[in-house]
Amino acid sequence: MIARTPEPPYYAVIFTSERTDVDNGYGETAERMVELASQQSGFLGVESARNEIGITVSYWSDLEAIANWRKDAEHTLAREKGRADWYRVFKVRIAKVERDYDFKK
Template sequence: MSEIAKTPQPPYYAVIFTSERSEGDQGYEEMAEEMVNLASVQPGFLGVESAREGLGITVSYWESLEAIQNWKQNERHLMAQKRGKSDWYLSYKTRICKVERDYGFEKN
């Protein structure tokens, strides 16, 4: 996950998940990879970007609020959320926003 997500023309939605991890892995890396793979096949998923150096920030992009809600209620994702609270995170915050405009630069 080291590239900028290719998203369509706005509007679309972004889910920004910011987290502080607890000590130890306890299966976190495997679950994080599984969640990205699972999210990527959900209807309405557009892409994801993620970085972690102490503070972790993952931004996933979605076609609609309905697609986001469906992902939040995915059974395997619900299990991962529960493990996150019990095993992996000291704290986290989720923010959902509508992308009205985007622009960028890419060197040839």
């Protein structure tokens, strides 16, 4: 599902990853992180696709909201588990969205 975002500017956190073969609760934790993030002040939405590489884009009102999400204790534990078990490699990019547009049939 495509996230509904407000008029720009806002921020996007782009998390791109390649998984290991270890599952060990990955799906449940990923769902919990979306649930938890959606409760954070400044959270605007999320989009995710997982195949050979996983790409999750979360949208935030400002850099402070992103920093607060990074400090969340449960999110910190999930990041540690990701480094230890789930990800072979990942990259995080933070970008300011200055323009967006859409198309609907």
